[in-house]
Amino acid sequence: SAVISQKPSRDICQRGTSLTIQCQVDSQVTMMFWYRQQPGQSLTLIATANQGSEATYESGFVIDKFPISRPNLTFSTLTVSNMSPEDSSIYLCSVEWADTFGSGTRLTVV
Amino acid sequence: ELKVEQNPLFLSMQEGKNYTIYCNYSTTSDRLYWYRQDPGKSLESLFVLLSNGAVKQEGRLMASLDTKARLSTLHITAAVHDLSATYFCAVQGGSEKLVFGKGTKLTVNP
Numbered sequence A: 001s002a003v004i005s006q007k008p009s010r011d012i013c014q015r016g017t018s019l020t021i022q023c024q025v026d027s028q029v030t031m032m033f034w035y036r037q038q039p040g041q042s043l044t045l046i047a048t049a050n051q052g053s054e055a056t057y058e059s060g061f062v063i064d065k066f067p068i069s070r071p072n073l074t075f076s077t078l079t080v081s082n083m084s085p086e087d088s089s090i091y092l093c094s095v096e097w098a099d100t101f102g103s104g105t106r107l108t109v110v
Numbered sequence B: 001e002l003k004v005e006q007n008p009l010f011l012s013m014q015e016g017k018n019y020t021i022y023c024n025y026s027t028t029s030d031r032l033y034w035y036r037q038d039p040g041k042s043l044e045s046l047f048v049l050l051s052n053g054a055v056k057q058e059g060r061l062m063a064s065l066d067t068k069a070r071l072s073t074l075h076i077t078a079a080v081h082d083l084s085a086t087y088f089c090a091v092q093g094g095s096e097k098l099v100f101g102k103g104t105k106l107t108v109n110p
Helices: none
Strands: A004-007 A010-013 A019-025 A031-037 A043-050 A068-072 A075-080 A089-095 A105-109 B004-007 B010-014 B019-025 B032-037 B043-049 B055-058 B061-066 B071-076 B085-092 B098-100 B104-109
Touching: A004 A089, A019 A089, A031 A075, A043 A068, A043 A075, A043 B098, A075 A089, B004 B085, B010 B019, B019 B032, B019 B085, B032 B061, B032 B071, B043 B055, B043 B061, B043 B071, B071 B085
Parallel strands: A010 A105, B010 B104
Antiparallel strands: A004 A019, A019 A075, A031 A043, A031 A089, A068 A075, A089 A105, B004 B019, B019 B071, B032 B043, B032 B085, B055 B061, B061 B071, B085 B098, B085 B104
16 A cells, blocks of 8 residues: 655645645655545545646535645645635545555644 | 435444444545544544455454445444444545545444
C-alpha cells in the first residue's frame, strides 16, 4: 500500500483567510482524491486530482473555493479559500485503490 | 447515483457479545471497503472485498460481501473495549470514486 504524508495535521485559521493542505505519496499514482469530513459526519468527496489535467469536482464543490494542484504523480495540494466557520472539518487525501488515506488535516475556522 | 446505507448508526455492546453491522448499496460495484476511524484520527483500512461471496477475517472482525443482494456485513465476535471506534463502509463507484456510508459508532462497554 502507498504511504501518504499529509500536512498540516491541524490548524486554526481566521475567517476570510486561506489554507493549503499538502499530500505527498511515496509512489507514483494516477489519481488522488480529496475528501471532507464535517464534525460527526461521514466522508464526502470534494474532487479527483489527476496529473496533467484539471481536477474534477463533485456536486456542491467549486474550484474557486477549493483549488487543487497536481504538479506530478506523487504530490497534490488542496486550498480552502476565503474560509468561514462552516469549513471547519477534517480534510483527507487518498489515492487510487483507496486502501490508504493521509493522516488528515483538522481545520478550525474562527 | 450510487447510494450507500449503513446501519445501525450507533451501537452499544457489552464485552463478549456478538453483533453485525450492515452495509447496503444501490448499484453494481467492483469493490467494497471497510474502515475503522478512532476519534481525531484518519481512516484505517480493514478489508477490501472484491467478489461475490468474499469473506475476510482479521481477529474478531469478519466481513462478507453478497453482490447480488448488494449487501456487506461486518461481524464482530466477542467484542472487546479496544474495538470501540467508528466503522465505515465505502463502495467504489465510477472513476474509482468512493461513496461512504454514514458510519457506525461502536461503543463496547465492560
